[in-house]
Amino acid sequence: MGFHARHGSARVGFETRLDWSLDREIGIFPTRPRVRVGHETSMDDEQIACFNRAQSQRFDELHRRFLEPLPADVIERMERIVAAPEIRPGETVLDVGTGTGALVPLIRRYRPGRVIACDLSANMLEQVARLHPDVERHRVDIRDLELPRTSVDVVFMNGMFGNIADKQGALANVGRMLRSGGRVVISHPEGRRFVAGIARADPFPITPLPSPEQAEALLRAAGLAVRDYIDEEKLLICLAIKA
Numbered sequence: 457m458g459f460h461a462r463h464g465s466a467r468v469g470f471e472t473r474l475d476w477s478l479d480r481e482i483g484i485f486p487t488r489p490r491v492r493v494g495h496e497t498s499m500d501d502e503q504i505a506c507f508n509r510a511q512s513q514r515f516d517e518l519h520r521r522f523l524e525p526l527p528a529d530v531i532e533r534m535e536r537i538v539a540a541p542e543i544r545p546g547e548t549v550l551d552v553g554t555g556t557g558a559l560v561p562l563i564r565r566y567r568p569g570r571v572i573a574c575d576l577s578a579n580m581l582e583q584v585a586r587l588h589p590d591v592e593r594h595r596v597d598i599r600d601l602e603l604p605r606t607s608v609d610v611v612f613m614n615g616m617f618g619n620i621a622d623k624q625g626a627l628a629n630v631g632r633m634l635r636s637g638g639r640v641v642i643s644h645p646e647g648r649r650f651v652a653g654i655a656r657a658d659p660f661p662i663t664p665l666p667s668p669e670q671a672e673a674l675l676r677a678a679g680l681a682v683r684d685y686i687d688e689e690k691l692l693i694c695l696a697i698k699a
């Protein structure tokens with residue numbers, strides 16, 4: 457099964473207030489006239505918490521789909537994603553929005569010292585615990601993950617960047633946790649057009665992936681410099697380094 461089927465058509469019951477605020481802030485409901493190209497949010501903490509509840513509810517519902525085997529071409533693209541930051545043996549790797557841990561076996565090939573998973577969905581993290589018991593798990597918005605400053609070498613944000621409510625806050629925290637010379641990869645194994653399609657077709661809150669200019673601006677604000685931006689029909693890999 458591909459990513460298409462994984463995202464599925466499950467609907468979450470949003471609170472009326474959330475519907476209204478998402479429509480106002482990022483144009484999700486009902487006709488999305490105002491998608492914010494800069495990826496900044498003006499949602500307050502309560503609205504972000506509401507947005508995150510919608511995320512965890514949806515991915516709690518969908519978690520079984522993420523256990524089904526991926527087609528070979530998707531795995532090949534995920535291998536390219538995991539190869540991008542050139543993980544060195546012993547490094548600490550943080551997988552953000554890890555889901556059921558699809559990247560974990562690919563990350564392991566590089567013999568990291570420590571693998572850390574962060575996700576909002578309890579059901580997803582339960583599967584990580586079952587399948588990869590040695591992976592450290594945190595159920596929290598990446599914006600609020602409290603790992604020590606400069607304690608991480610590599611961060612993956614695969615197939616999930618569009619799902620983050622506060623992208624600037626999330627990257628600021630990633631920049632804080634990364635050591636100097638640390639790398640972050642924002643990626644999607646189905647590419648930007650796929651995510652833009654979901655954002656158009658589905659009332660679920662997800663934003664299109666950043667263009668090169670948007671990625672550069674967002675990452676620069678977090679102290680990260682874009683090194684590579686690979687934008688293929690079915691693959692996005694944006695690699696950035698902390699100065």
Ligand SMILES: C[S@@+](CC[C@H](N)C(=O)[O-])C[C@H]1O[C@@H](n2cnc3c(N)ncnc32)[C@H](O)[C@@H]1O
Nearest residue numbers: 515553555558575576577597598614615616619
């Ligand atoms: C498409 S899924 C899984 C993607 C996974 N990386 C993979 O490659 O299969 C996206 C995941 O991101 C999680 N997520 C969404 N927003 C998040 C946030 N702000 N912080 C951490 N995880 C988040 C969701 O709960 C969901 O499990």
